[in-house]
Amino acid sequence: MADADKRGGAAILYLDDLDVGQRFSSGSHVLDAAQIKGFAREFDPQPFHLDDEAAKATLFGGLAASGWHTAAVTMRLLVQSGLPIAGGIIGSGGELSWLKPARPGDTLTVQSEIVEITPSRSRPDRGSVRVRSETRNQHGEVVQTFTARLVVPRRAASPSDNSSAESAPARSAKG
Amino acid sequence: MADADKRGGAAILYLDDLDVGQRFSSGSHVLDAAQIKGFAREFDPQPFHLDDEAAKATLFGGLAASGWHTAAVTMRLLVQSGLPIAGGIIGSGGELSWLKPARPGDTLTVQSEIVEITPSRSRPDRGSVRVRSETRNQHGEVVQTFTARLVVPRRAASPSDNSSAESAPARSAKG
Numbered sequence: 488m489a490d491a492d493k494r495g496g497a498a499i500l501y502l503d504d505l506d507v508g509q510r511f512s513s514g515s516h517v518l519d520a521a522q523i524k525g526f527a528r529e530f531d532p533q534p535f536h537l538d539d540e541a542a543k544a545t546l547f548g549g550l551a552a553s554g555w556h557t558a559a560v561t562m563r564l565l566v567q568s569g570l571p572i573a574g575g576i577i578g579s580g581g582e583l584s585w586l587k588p589a590r591p592g593d594t595l596t597v598q599s600e601i602v603e604i605t606p607s608r609s610r611p612d613r614g615s616v617r618v619r620s621e622t623r624n625q626h627g628e629v630v631q632t633f634t635a636r637l638v639v640p641r642r643a644a645s646p647s648d649n650s651s652a653e654s655a656p657a658r659s660a661k662g
Numbered sequence: 663m664a665d666a667d668k669r670g671g672a673a674i675l676y677l678d679d680l681d682v683g684q685r686f687s688s689g690s691h692v693l694d695a696a697q698i699k700g701f702a703r704e705f706d707p708q709p710f711h712l713d714d715e716a717a718k719a720t721l722f723g724g725l726a727a728s729g730w731h732t733a734a735v736t737m738r739l740l741v742q743s744g745l746p747i748a749g750g751i752i753g754s755g756g757e758l759s760w761l762k763p764a765r766p767g768d769t770l771t772v773q774s775e776i777v778e779i780t781p782s783r784s785r786p787d788r789g790s791v792r793v794r795s796e797t798r799n800q801h802g803e804v805v806q807t808f809t810a811r812l813v814v815p816r817r818a819a820s821p822s823d824n825s826s827a828e829s830a831p832a833r834s835a836k837g
Binding site for chain 1: 701704705706707708709710720721728729730733734735737738741742749750751752753754755756757758759760761813
Protein backbone atom coordinates (compact mmCIF):
# COMPACT_ATOMS: atom_id res chain seq x y z
CA MET A 488 0.00 0.00 0.00
CA ALA A 489 1.24 3.50 -0.77
CA ASP A 490 2.55 5.62 2.10
CA ALA A 491 -0.21 7.74 3.57
CA ASP A 492 1.84 10.90 3.15
CA LYS A 493 1.93 10.19 -0.59
CA ARG A 494 -1.86 10.29 -0.57
CA GLY A 495 -1.62 13.94 0.29
CA GLY A 496 -1.74 13.53 4.05
CA ALA A 497 -5.41 14.43 4.24
CA ALA A 498 -6.86 10.93 4.25
CA ILE A 499 -8.59 9.98 7.47
CA LEU A 500 -7.80 6.36 8.16
CA TYR A 501 -9.92 3.75 9.92
CA LEU A 502 -8.68 0.40 11.21
CA ASP A 503 -9.81 -1.13 7.91
CA ASP A 504 -7.50 1.23 6.00
CA LEU A 505 -4.33 0.28 7.87
CA ASP A 506 -1.79 -2.40 7.03
CA VAL A 507 1.22 -3.67 8.93
CA GLY A 508 4.28 -1.97 7.48
CA GLN A 509 2.38 1.12 6.37
CA ARG A 510 4.46 4.25 6.97
CA PHE A 511 3.77 7.89 7.70
CA SER A 512 5.92 11.01 7.84
CA SER A 513 5.24 14.18 9.79
CA GLY A 514 6.10 17.79 9.20
CA SER A 515 8.92 19.30 11.24
CA HIS A 516 9.36 21.35 14.39
CA VAL A 517 12.37 23.49 15.27
CA LEU A 518 13.26 23.43 18.97
CA ASP A 519 14.94 26.42 20.56
CA ALA A 520 16.38 27.16 23.99
CA ALA A 521 13.38 29.26 25.03
CA GLN A 522 10.96 26.39 24.34
CA ILE A 523 13.23 23.93 26.16
CA LYS A 524 13.54 26.14 29.24
CA GLY A 525 9.84 27.06 29.19
CA PHE A 526 8.73 23.43 29.18
CA ALA A 527 11.28 22.61 31.88
CA ARG A 528 10.15 25.43 34.17
CA GLU A 529 6.62 24.09 34.03
CA PHE A 530 7.18 20.32 34.02
CA ASP A 531 10.80 19.24 34.50
CA PRO A 532 12.72 21.87 36.46
CA GLN A 533 16.18 20.30 36.47
CA PRO A 534 19.43 22.20 35.75
CA PHE A 535 20.24 20.39 32.48
CA HIS A 536 16.90 21.52 31.03
CA LEU A 537 16.89 25.06 32.49
CA ASP A 538 20.32 26.62 32.32
CA ASP A 539 23.02 26.46 29.65
CA GLU A 540 25.94 26.85 32.05
CA ALA A 541 24.65 24.47 34.71
CA ALA A 542 23.90 21.88 32.02
CA LYS A 543 27.56 21.72 30.97
CA ALA A 544 28.52 20.11 34.28
CA THR A 545 25.92 17.33 33.95
CA LEU A 546 25.65 14.03 32.12
CA PHE A 547 24.12 15.97 29.19
CA GLY A 548 27.12 18.27 28.70
CA GLY A 549 24.86 21.14 27.66
CA LEU A 550 21.24 22.25 27.53
CA ALA A 551 18.94 19.36 26.58
CA ALA A 552 15.19 19.14 26.16
CA SER A 553 13.26 17.18 28.75
CA GLY A 554 12.38 13.78 27.32
CA TRP A 555 8.76 14.65 28.04
CA HIS A 556 9.17 17.77 25.91
CA THR A 557 10.51 15.65 23.06
CA ALA A 558 7.51 13.35 23.54
CA ALA A 559 5.07 16.27 23.56
CA VAL A 560 6.56 17.78 20.38
CA THR A 561 6.37 14.34 18.79
CA MET A 562 2.68 14.18 19.68
CA ARG A 563 2.07 17.58 18.13
CA LEU A 564 3.75 16.48 14.91
CA LEU A 565 1.68 13.29 14.84
CA VAL A 566 -1.58 15.15 15.48
CA GLN A 567 -0.88 17.87 12.94
CA SER A 568 0.51 15.85 10.10
CA GLY A 569 2.03 12.53 11.00
CA LEU A 570 -0.77 10.05 11.66
CA PRO A 571 -4.22 10.80 10.19
CA ILE A 572 -6.33 8.38 12.26
CA ALA A 573 -10.13 8.68 12.26
CA GLY A 574 -11.37 10.10 15.55
CA GLY A 575 -7.91 11.34 16.48
CA ILE A 576 -4.86 9.80 18.07
CA ILE A 577 -6.02 8.07 21.26
CA GLY A 578 -3.36 6.04 22.99
CA SER A 579 -3.48 3.73 25.98
CA GLY A 580 0.29 3.84 26.43
CA GLY A 581 3.39 2.34 24.94
CA GLU A 582 7.12 1.82 25.17
CA LEU A 583 9.20 4.99 25.20
CA SER A 584 12.97 5.28 24.62
CA TRP A 585 15.07 8.40 24.66
CA LEU A 586 18.20 7.55 22.70
CA LYS A 587 19.76 11.01 22.45
CA PRO A 588 18.77 14.35 23.94
CA ALA A 589 17.07 16.90 21.71
CA ARG A 590 19.03 20.16 21.69
CA PRO A 591 18.39 23.82 20.97
CA GLY A 592 18.27 24.33 17.20
CA ASP A 593 17.26 20.74 16.45
CA THR A 594 14.68 20.22 13.72
CA LEU A 595 12.53 17.28 14.72
CA THR A 596 10.49 15.06 12.41
CA VAL A 597 8.60 11.84 13.08
CA GLN A 598 8.41 8.69 10.97
CA SER A 599 5.80 6.14 12.00
CA GLU A 600 5.12 2.57 11.00
CA ILE A 601 2.17 0.32 11.75
CA VAL A 602 3.54 -2.77 13.51
CA GLU A 603 0.41 -4.64 14.65
CA ILE A 604 -3.34 -4.46 14.05
CA THR A 605 -5.73 -6.27 16.38
CA PRO A 606 -9.49 -5.95 15.85
CA SER A 607 -11.33 -5.94 19.16
CA ARG A 608 -13.22 -9.15 19.94
CA SER A 609 -15.65 -7.46 22.30
CA ARG A 610 -16.10 -4.14 20.47
CA PRO A 611 -16.71 -4.64 16.74
CA ASP A 612 -16.52 -0.87 16.16
CA ARG A 613 -12.81 -0.59 16.98
CA GLY A 614 -9.43 -2.23 17.28
CA SER A 615 -5.98 -1.80 18.74
CA VAL A 616 -3.03 -0.71 16.62
CA ARG A 617 0.62 -0.63 17.60
CA VAL A 618 2.52 2.16 15.90
CA ARG A 619 6.27 2.68 16.22
CA SER A 620 7.21 6.36 15.89
CA GLU A 621 10.82 7.47 15.51
CA THR A 622 11.61 11.09 16.23
CA ARG A 623 14.75 12.25 14.43
CA ASN A 624 16.86 15.38 14.46
CA GLN A 625 18.19 17.17 11.38
CA HIS A 626 21.19 14.82 11.26
CA GLY A 627 18.90 11.82 10.92
CA GLU A 628 19.73 10.67 14.44
CA VAL A 629 16.88 9.04 16.32
CA VAL A 630 16.31 10.98 19.55
CA GLN A 631 13.19 9.08 20.65
CA THR A 632 11.19 6.01 19.78
CA PHE A 633 7.66 5.45 21.03
CA THR A 634 5.76 2.29 20.23
CA ALA A 635 2.20 3.30 21.02
CA ARG A 636 -0.94 1.28 21.55
CA LEU A 637 -3.74 3.20 19.85
CA VAL A 638 -7.49 2.75 19.84
CA VAL A 639 -8.64 3.02 16.21
CA PRO A 640 -12.28 2.95 15.06
CA ARG A 641 -13.50 0.65 12.31
CA ARG A 642 -15.36 2.02 9.36
CA ALA A 643 -19.12 1.90 9.95
CA ALA A 644 -20.84 -0.97 8.17
CA SER A 645 -23.08 1.44 6.23
CA PRO A 646 -21.87 1.72 2.60
CA SER A 647 -22.81 5.41 2.65
CA ASP A 648 -19.98 6.16 5.09
CA ASN A 649 -17.12 6.02 2.61
CA SER A 650 -16.16 9.66 2.18
CA SER A 651 -12.41 8.95 2.15
CA ALA A 652 -12.50 5.27 1.33
CA GLU A 653 -11.61 5.10 -2.34
CA SER A 654 -8.26 3.45 -1.65
CA ALA A 655 -9.36 1.38 1.32
CA PRO A 656 -9.48 -2.39 1.04
CA ALA A 657 -13.03 -3.73 1.09
CA ARG A 658 -13.04 -5.44 4.46
CA SER A 659 -16.08 -6.12 6.56
CA ALA A 660 -16.63 -3.69 9.38
CA LYS A 661 -18.01 -6.54 11.48
CA GLY A 662 -15.42 -7.82 14.01
CA MET B 663 15.00 0.35 54.70
CA ALA B 664 12.64 3.16 55.71
CA ASP B 665 10.60 4.88 53.04
CA ALA B 666 12.44 7.87 51.69
CA ASP B 667 9.50 10.16 52.33
CA LYS B 668 9.72 9.21 56.00
CA ARG B 669 13.26 10.53 56.01
CA GLY B 670 11.85 13.98 55.42
CA GLY B 671 12.03 13.91 51.66
CA ALA B 672 15.29 15.84 51.58
CA ALA B 673 17.70 12.92 51.31
CA ILE B 674 19.60 12.73 48.05
CA LEU B 675 19.90 9.10 47.12
CA TYR B 676 22.64 7.34 45.20
CA LEU B 677 22.42 3.87 43.67
CA ASP B 678 23.99 2.52 46.87
CA ASP B 679 21.12 3.97 48.93
CA LEU B 680 18.34 2.28 46.96
CA ASP B 681 16.68 -1.07 47.59
CA VAL B 682 14.14 -3.03 45.58
CA GLY B 683 10.74 -2.39 47.12
CA GLN B 684 11.67 1.05 48.45
CA ARG B 685 8.78 3.47 48.04
CA PHE B 686 8.38 7.20 47.58
CA SER B 687 5.41 9.58 47.63
CA SER B 688 5.13 12.92 45.89
CA GLY B 689 3.27 16.08 46.73
CA SER B 690 0.12 16.85 44.78
CA HIS B 691 -0.94 18.89 41.76
CA VAL B 692 -4.45 20.13 40.99
CA LEU B 693 -5.32 20.05 37.28
CA ASP B 694 -7.82 22.53 35.89
CA ALA B 695 -9.43 23.06 32.50
CA ALA B 696 -7.17 26.00 31.64
CA GLN B 697 -4.03 23.89 32.15
CA ILE B 698 -5.51 21.02 30.15
CA LYS B 699 -6.47 23.25 27.22
CA GLY B 700 -3.21 25.21 27.37
CA PHE B 701 -1.09 22.05 27.14
CA ALA B 702 -3.32 20.71 24.37
CA ARG B 703 -3.08 23.87 22.29
CA GLU B 704 0.69 23.61 22.36
CA PHE B 705 1.25 19.85 22.13
CA ASP B 706 -1.91 17.81 21.54
CA PRO B 707 -4.54 19.90 19.73
CA GLN B 708 -7.40 17.40 19.59
CA PRO B 709 -11.04 18.23 20.42
CA PHE B 710 -11.27 16.04 23.53
CA HIS B 711 -8.37 17.99 25.09
CA LEU B 712 -9.41 21.46 23.87
CA ASP B 713 -13.14 21.96 24.12
CA ASP B 714 -15.66 20.85 26.75
CA GLU B 715 -18.59 20.55 24.33
CA ALA B 716 -16.69 18.82 21.53
CA ALA B 717 -15.19 16.40 24.06
CA LYS B 718 -18.64 15.10 25.05
CA ALA B 719 -19.13 13.49 21.65
CA THR B 720 -15.83 11.58 21.81
CA LEU B 721 -14.61 8.37 23.43
CA PHE B 722 -13.68 10.46 26.48
CA GLY B 723 -17.21 11.78 27.10
CA GLY B 724 -15.85 15.10 28.36
CA LEU B 725 -12.71 17.19 28.59
CA ALA B 726 -9.67 15.05 29.38
CA ALA B 727 -6.01 15.89 29.81
CA SER B 728 -3.62 14.74 27.12
CA GLY B 729 -1.79 11.66 28.34
CA TRP B 730 1.43 13.58 27.70
CA HIS B 731 0.17 16.29 30.03
CA THR B 732 -0.48 13.70 32.73
CA ALA B 733 3.04 12.39 32.11
CA ALA B 734 4.53 15.89 32.30
CA VAL B 735 2.70 16.70 35.57
CA THR B 736 3.89 13.34 36.93
CA MET B 737 7.47 14.32 36.06
CA ARG B 738 7.09 17.65 37.84
CA LEU B 739 5.83 15.90 40.96
CA LEU B 740 8.74 13.43 40.84
CA VAL B 741 11.31 16.19 40.36
CA GLN B 742 9.88 18.43 43.07
CA SER B 743 9.15 15.90 45.76
CA GLY B 744 8.66 12.35 44.61
CA LEU B 745 12.05 10.84 43.81
CA PRO B 746 15.14 12.45 45.37
CA ILE B 747 17.84 10.89 43.17
CA ALA B 748 21.39 12.27 43.21
CA GLY B 749 22.14 14.21 40.05
CA GLY B 750 18.46 14.47 39.17
CA ILE B 751 15.97 12.21 37.44
CA ILE B 752 17.55 11.11 34.18
CA GLY B 753 15.57 8.52 32.26
CA SER B 754 16.32 6.56 29.13
CA GLY B 755 12.68 5.60 28.65
CA GLY B 756 10.15 3.17 30.00
CA GLU B 757 6.74 1.60 29.70
CA LEU B 758 3.83 4.04 29.87
CA SER B 759 0.16 3.19 30.43
CA TRP B 760 -2.77 5.56 30.59
CA LEU B 761 -5.51 3.71 32.46
CA LYS B 762 -7.99 6.55 32.91
CA PRO B 763 -8.02 10.12 31.66
CA ALA B 764 -7.10 12.91 34.08
CA ARG B 765 -9.93 15.46 34.30
CA PRO B 766 -10.37 19.10 35.28
CA GLY B 767 -10.36 19.35 39.08
CA ASP B 768 -8.35 16.17 39.58
CA THR B 769 -5.70 16.25 42.30
CA LEU B 770 -2.80 14.11 41.12
CA THR B 771 -0.18 12.43 43.30
CA VAL B 772 2.55 9.94 42.44
CA GLN B 773 3.67 6.86 44.34
CA SER B 774 6.88 5.24 43.14
CA GLU B 775 8.58 1.95 43.90
CA ILE B 776 12.05 0.71 43.03
CA VAL B 777 11.62 -2.52 41.06
CA GLU B 778 15.15 -3.31 39.83
CA ILE B 779 18.69 -2.10 40.47
CA THR B 780 21.47 -2.98 38.04
CA PRO B 781 24.98 -1.64 38.61
CA SER B 782 26.70 -0.87 35.33
CA ARG B 783 29.42 -3.34 34.33
CA SER B 784 31.21 -0.87 32.12
CA ARG B 785 30.73 2.30 34.18
CA PRO B 786 31.51 1.76 37.87
CA ASP B 787 30.24 5.26 38.71
CA ARG B 788 26.59 4.52 37.88
CA GLY B 789 23.83 1.99 37.43
CA SER B 790 20.39 1.52 36.00
CA VAL B 791 17.28 1.56 38.17
CA ARG B 792 13.76 0.63 37.14
CA VAL B 793 11.14 2.65 39.02
CA ARG B 794 7.41 2.09 38.70
CA SER B 795 5.45 5.29 39.28
CA GLU B 796 1.67 5.28 39.69
CA THR B 797 -0.15 8.57 39.22
CA ARG B 798 -3.48 8.65 41.06
CA ASN B 799 -6.39 11.03 41.22
CA GLN B 800 -8.15 12.15 44.41
CA HIS B 801 -10.35 9.03 44.32
CA GLY B 802 -7.28 6.80 44.49
CA GLU B 803 -7.78 5.70 40.89
CA VAL B 804 -4.59 5.10 38.92
CA VAL B 805 -4.64 7.33 35.85
CA GLN B 806 -1.12 6.49 34.64
CA THR B 807 1.70 4.07 35.34
CA PHE B 808 5.22 4.64 34.09
CA THR B 809 7.97 2.12 34.69
CA ALA B 810 11.06 4.17 34.00
CA ARG B 811 14.65 3.19 33.36
CA LEU B 812 16.78 5.71 35.22
CA VAL B 813 20.51 6.36 35.22
CA VAL B 814 21.57 6.71 38.87
CA PRO B 815 25.09 7.60 40.05
CA ARG B 816 26.93 5.57 42.65
CA ARG B 817 28.39 7.21 45.69
CA ALA B 818 32.01 8.19 45.09
CA ALA B 819 34.53 5.76 46.61
CA SER B 820 36.10 8.52 48.68
CA PRO B 821 34.99 8.21 52.33
CA SER B 822 34.88 12.01 52.55
CA ASP B 823 31.90 12.14 50.19
CA ASN B 824 29.26 10.93 52.61
CA SER B 825 27.28 14.07 53.35
CA SER B 826 23.93 12.27 53.31
CA ALA B 827 25.14 8.73 53.71
CA GLU B 828 24.52 7.96 57.35
CA SER B 829 21.79 5.44 56.52
CA ALA B 830 23.37 4.07 53.36
CA PRO B 831 24.59 0.49 53.31
CA ALA B 832 28.37 0.26 53.08
CA ARG B 833 28.71 -1.03 49.54
CA SER B 834 31.73 -0.65 47.35
CA ALA B 835 31.46 2.06 44.72
CA LYS B 836 33.42 -0.20 42.38
CA GLY B 837 31.15 -2.02 39.91
